[in-house]
Amino acid sequence: MYEGVVQDLIDELGQLPGIGPKSAQRIAFHLLQADGADVQRLITALAEVKEKVAFCTMCGNIAQATLCRICADPRRDGQAICVVEEPKDVVAIERTGEFRGRYHVLGGAISPMDGIGPEQLRVAELMSRLASGEVVEIILATDPNIEGEATAAYLARQLKPFGLRVTRLASGLPVGGDLEYADEVTLGRAFEGRRLIDA
């Protein structure tokens, strides 16, 4: 145990995900020795993230205004919406640069065990976005696990009356990987989703 305030800092850091007691201690001592201005910048960043960051009223992504950067961008294609579970998924898909439409962040997946049903997710908000008739395609990009698949199936059913093109991301082999290292389930899925090759 260290002197009061140092131990407080270590305890607080230890609460963060992915940081154990040893790492917390290292970070605490790093901060103690760091330049005053550096620490001040960190303090400001922490305070501002709570103050300024809100959630986009349209898609539920992290935003600094009422709309997030993507929803506010007029160059994005308003005809396609990609539905994801978490804001981190938006970042992951943005990194691909493949998708030029907009997003919808559900805030999780259907999981009755954790008390999460469609009402706890931003499903109603998704439906209201479709009212304008601009959207023609919905891409369901929930995680490829039991809960993500259930969420996708639920949404597909809810979306049916709208007569949109509803697609689901493909599952299969990782690019650049070796076939021999794929687990049986992934390989099985890849077999199911195989496609004709043009020659």
Added chain:
Amino acid sequence: MYVRHLSLIDFRSYPSAEVPLGPGVTTLVGLNGQGKTNVAEAIGYLATLGSHRVATDAPLVRFGAEQAIVRGAVVREGRESLVEIEINPGRANRARLGRSPVSRPREVLGQVRSVLFAPEDLALVKGDPASRRRLLDDLLVQRQPRWAGVRSDYDRIVKQRSALLKSAAPVLRRGGRGRRVPDGIPEGEARESALHTLHVWDGHLAGLGGQLLYARLRLLRDLRGHLEHAYAELSGGAGEVGAAYRASVGEALAARIAAGEVPEIEELSGGLTAALGAAQAQEIERGQCLVGPHRDDVLLTLGGLPAKGYASHGESWSLALGLKLAAYELLRTDLGTDPVLILDDVFAELDAGRRERLAGLIADGEQVIITAAVPEDVPDSLAGQRFSVTKGAIELVVDDE
């Protein structure tokens, strides 16, 4: 295949043990509570990543120790490989293949294959349906590791669906309109939404459940012949044995399945969907998942009568043993190599005739490991190396003759 050498560190009663094994019959002899079964259990663990005695890993680690290690040198068609599993109760277990760690312990499944018969297996005949389902499912995984994934996904679906049935039961049961549930959604809408969510889980359950059911039925079809043969051999031809699958689907389909037919996956999934529809009111009433392979059973019969309740202790024992021997024969023909056959404390419960006939059945196995409290219980025809187990020490017995 055979396990050439087994090393244990802090596994059960052993602080450390080195057991040189070999092909053919090996007998472990010792008084009760000396640690014979622990050796059998360790080999079983290498093959299945689970114990036949306990559901959790904690009791496998020696009292006071943090982790246990089971390591086996396995010889298969002349090639030796090393499999190591580190058992960390409460944390993720780790496994190594050769000298390199694998990302998930599941990847070592299939390196060692074994069929283990232990006194607990009497539950296959006398116990509840869960033990018979487990026999089929474990065997599926041994034949094709992919089923481990399907099975755990299916279990998760059942858990999620049951949670939904429980939590949504108040809304689903009443179904009245106009009133408001606490979070301000009109009740009719809440009910509608809960039904939609339930429908999604129904689809998942029927889809994966159909696959699991199909796999089990095919397995049972393949197993039946071996079971008839093994039981007839053991019992000296007394009584005809039967194994009929009882599926929780509609009556007509269930009757065809019980008669031994194996319908296609689509039909089975369809049957499950229909059964789910029919049982919906009851499921909502009870807040439980009442339809699916997790509720199924295998009806074992001897001479046309249900074994459970009608068969004597000796008959039940022989039938349970017959099931395991059938599994052994199936894996043998399937894999092209003999799994390790482990018979834990089996001979004491059999009469002299059955002992001899059992010995005849298993004598040609590539590796057979037998434990016994009384050496005289093991027929002489099963010669081979013999170890004595005393207070956690395992020593080779050398005959003076």
